[in-house]
Amino acid sequence: MAVDFAGTYLLLVLLSSLLVNFVLSIYGIFFKPHFTKKVIALTILSDTLNTFAIYIGYRRWLEGVNPRPPVLTTTPTWESITEFSRRAVDPLPQALVLTAVVIGLAVTLFLVFLGYILYMHYGTLDMREIRRLKG
Amino acid sequence: MELAMQMLGLLTPVLIIHAFVIPILKLLKSTRLPGVIALMGSGFAVVATSIIFYGVQEGGPMVYTYGGWPPHFGIVYEVDYYNALLGFLTAWIMLVIVIYSMWYEHHIDDPSWYYVLLIGLETGILGCLYTGDAFNLFVMLEVLSITAYGLVAYHRDRAEAVEAAAKYALIGAVATSLYFTAVVLLYAGYGSVNMAVLSIYSRTYVAKVSAAFKYLSLLSVALALWVFTYKSALVPNHFWLPDAHPEAPTPVSAALSGLVVNVGVYATARFLYTIFGPDSTIASYREVVLLVVFILGAISGIIGALMMMAQRDIKRLLAYSTVCHIGIAYMGISAGFIIGNEEAIRLAVMGGIVHIVAHGIAKALLFMSSGVLIDAAGSRDLDEMKGIGRYHPLTSISMILGFFSLAGLIPFIGFYSKLLIALGYINSGFILGAVLIIVISALSIPGYLKAISAVVFSTGGEPRQRLEKTWIEPILFAMALSLLVLGVLFQYLWPVYDEASKALVTVDGVNEYISRAWNLIPVELKLFMGVTP
Numbered sequence: 001m002a003v004d005f006a007g008t009y010l011l012l013v014l015l016s017s018l019l020v021n022f023v024l025s026i027y028g029i030f031f032k033p034h035f036t037k038k039v040i041a042l043t044i045l046s047d048t049l050n051t052f053a054i055y056i057g058y059r060r061w062l063e064g065v066n067p068r069p070p071v072l073t074t075t076p077t078w079e080s081i082t083e084f085s086r087r088a089v090d091p092l093p094q095a096l097v098l099t100a101v102v103i104g105l106a107v108t109l110f111l112v113f114l115g116y117i118l119y120m121h122y123g124t125l126d127m128r129e130i131r132r133l134k135g
Numbered sequence: 136m137e138l139a140m141q142m143l144g145l146l147t148p149v150l151i152i153h154a155f156v157i158p159i160l161k162l163l164k165s166t167r168l169p170g171v172i173a174l175m176g177s178g179f180a181v182v183a184t185s186i187i188f189y190g191v192q193e194g195g196p197m198v199y200t201y202g203g204w205p206p207h208f209g210i211v212y213e214v215d216y217y218n219a220l221l222g223f224l225t226a227w228i229m230l231v232i233v234i235y236s237m238w239y240e241h242h243i244d245d246p247s248w249y250y251v252l253l254i255g256l257e258t259g260i261l262g263c264l265y266t267g268d269a270f271n272l273f274v275m276l277e278v279l280s281i282t283a284y285g286l287v288a289y290h291r292d293r294a295e296a297v298e299a300a301a302k303y304a305l306i307g308a309v310a311t312s313l314y315f316t317a318v319v320l321l322y323a324g325y326g327s328v329n330m331a332v333l334s335i336y337s338r339t340y341v342a343k344v345s346a347a348f349k350y351l352s353l354l355s356v357a358l359a360l361w362v363f364t365y366k367s368a369l370v371p372n373h374f375w376l377p378d379a380h381p382e383a384p385t386p387v388s389a390a391l392s393g394l395v396v397n398v399g400v401y402a403t404a405r406f407l408y409t410i411f412g413p414d415s416t417i418a419s420y421r422e423v424v425l426l427v428v429f430i431l432g433a434i435s436g437i438i439g440a441l442m443m444m445a446q447r448d449i450k451r452l453l454a455y456s457t458v459c460h461i462g463i464a465y466m467g468i469s470a471g472f473i474i475g476n477e478e479a480i481r482l483a484v485m486g487g488i489v490h491i492v493a494h495g496i497a498k499a500l501l502f503m504s505s506g507v508l509i510d511a512a513g514s515r516d517l518d519e520m521k522g523i524g525r526y527h528p529l530t531s532i533s534m535i536l537g538f539f540s541l542a543g544l545i546p547f548i549g550f551y552s553k554l555l556i557a558l559g560y561i562n563s564g565f566i567l568g569a570v571l572i573i574v575i576s577a578l579s580i581p582g583y584l585k586a587i588s589a590v591v592f593s594t595g596g597e598p599r600q601r602l603e604k605t606w607i608e609p610i611l612f613a614m615a616l617s618l619l620v621l622g623v624l625f626q627y628l629w630p631v632y633d634e635a636s637k638a639l640v641t642v643d644g645v646n647e648y649i650s651r652a653w654n655l656i657p658v659e660l661k662l663f664m665g666v667t668p
Contacts, residue, residue, distance in 0.1 A: 042309065096318070100315050107277070121294035133295055
């Protein structure tokens with residue numbers, strides 16, 4: 001019963017909160033006028049998408065088969081590999097997310113510095129007032 | 136062959152090492168050294184891509200496995216005729232841009248960081264073109280994007296440049312995050328991020344396809360396509376380009392307009408022909424997607440051509456011309472919506488590829504030659520540049536040749552690209568496609584004539600300053616001549632483009648791409664993958 005609760009109900013909550021976060025962050029990026037708020041919405045968006053990637057690689061605790069880390073500790077035999085593929089968590093999405101997180105950090109830092117220079121030029125970060133270009 | 140394979144593996148690591156060595160050598164306090172290192176890097180890229188191109192010509196598609204891990208288990212770089220040709224083009228244009236940057240150095244306060252970003256941009260473009268792994272494409276797209284944002288904002292004392300970079304970077308970061316989601320969705324569905332393996336799965340899963348599978352593939356293709364069209368500024372994602380390209384330093388404008396936009400076109404074609412081909416999971420929807428891309432390309436061409444006439448700033452005019460020509464390239468590449476006439480698709484896609492080449496050379500040339508004239512006039516405004524071209528005849532001639540090629544005059548290469556796209560659509564019986572190409576060409580001519588007449592044929596302007604360094608002018612002239620030579624020799628050179636189109640469109644070409652990667656996977660590992668193509 002407890003396992004079912006964690007396995008289905010909480011995952012449902014996670015998925016719906018991912019969806020809500022996604023919509024909110026897209027709204028924040030496109031409709032909030034302030035540059036800093038846009039950057040914050042962008043980090044929420046990338047975190048949402050990273051969590052989604054982790055969710056893809058997640059393995060539920062089903063019928064007493066508990067998931068385990070994807071590490072082979074013994075010399076692999078046919079049986080151990082079959083058991084491994086039945087129980088191990090998929091490591092690839094985690095590796096992808098690790099890369100994406102590092103890249104996201106760099107992009108966010110760049111945007112923050114860009115915001116600083118924007119502020120020095122315009123004296124404001126309100127994107128409605130920063131429109132010297134025609135677009 | 137062996138050498139070409141080694142070069143494929145070496146190319147991006149060696150280039151990025153060149154980029155990162157520059158700030159270390161800053162300690163030597165030499166003003167020339169950064170440019171020399173950048174020249175070495177881009178020179179190496181030219182040698183490597185030429186050898187790779189030759190290798191592909193001799194022995195067909197090549198796969199380099201990083202760390203010796205076979206495809207699907209590790210990152211691979213896979214080159215077929217299509218991306219070998221584009222990589223070759225990129226490296227040569229980038230070499231000219233680096234040489235031009237050495238001329239342009241007097242506008243740049245700290246050249247070493249500029250060259251780091253420029254060589255980083257080249258690494259990103261070549262990585263995007265050569266990679267055979269959808270996730271590595273994401274990483275390389277980010278390398279390309281972040282260097283491009285940095286370069287657009289390089290004149291950070293200009294408020295407009297920072298503003299353009301902020302707008303470009305903010306939406307660009309959203310775009311690359313969504314591409315990441317597209318890759319994760321592909322992985323969730325197919326269990327692989329390798330392009331060749333994805334291509335196998337998308338074909339063999341057809342038998343047991345369920346609706347959910349189809350919609351997942353469609354969703355991921357939709358997300359990926361939005362990103363690619365954003366990167367290549369197809370309408371309605373073109374809003375950033377007319378701001379960002381003119382505000383960047385001139386050599387960077389040339390690199391962005393001539394090379395970076397090609398990456399989007401390349402990746403779109405790779406997704407819709409190689410990974411999801413005509414007999415794949417999304418078979419009937421794929422044609423609809425391609426038709427939409429065709430329509431957007433046509434709208435993009437018309438909007439770009441019309442907006443070009445209204446511009447007074449020469450760099451903005453050239454930026455809108457990029458929107459127009461990327462539209463035409465997309466119109467050629469998206470010919471796959473014609474069902475059952477492979478000959479016609481091949482012709483039109485070949486036209487699209489020739490157009491990428493023609494536009495890349497011509498647009499880089501035009502930005503660089505306009506940079507020389509802007510320096511002489513001290514302004515980017517066409518009214519203030521009146522007659523400046525008369526003081527720099529060599530640059531003016533190369534500029535006029537570049538405009539002629541873009542407008543599609545015989546015997547420039549720009550004529551043959553439009554001709555091939557139009558021929559492809561006429562061959563398939565879709566006359567409207569050919570008519571649209573002619574209409575867009577006609578609409579774009581007033582914009583070009585406006586620029587030529589203002590800069591070269593008007594009188595009255597006086598140069599603000601005499602240029603001291605004019606050694607760049609012969610190089611620009613040589614680049615302009617290359618447009619003419621490529622056009623005149625087109626009847627001998629067309630098999631090159633035809634092979635590229637064949638690698639993309641025909642079943643044989645795609646099978647060759649798949650089998651080269653598939654054959655590298657050991658038999659024992661294939662047991663775990665569940666398919667036999």
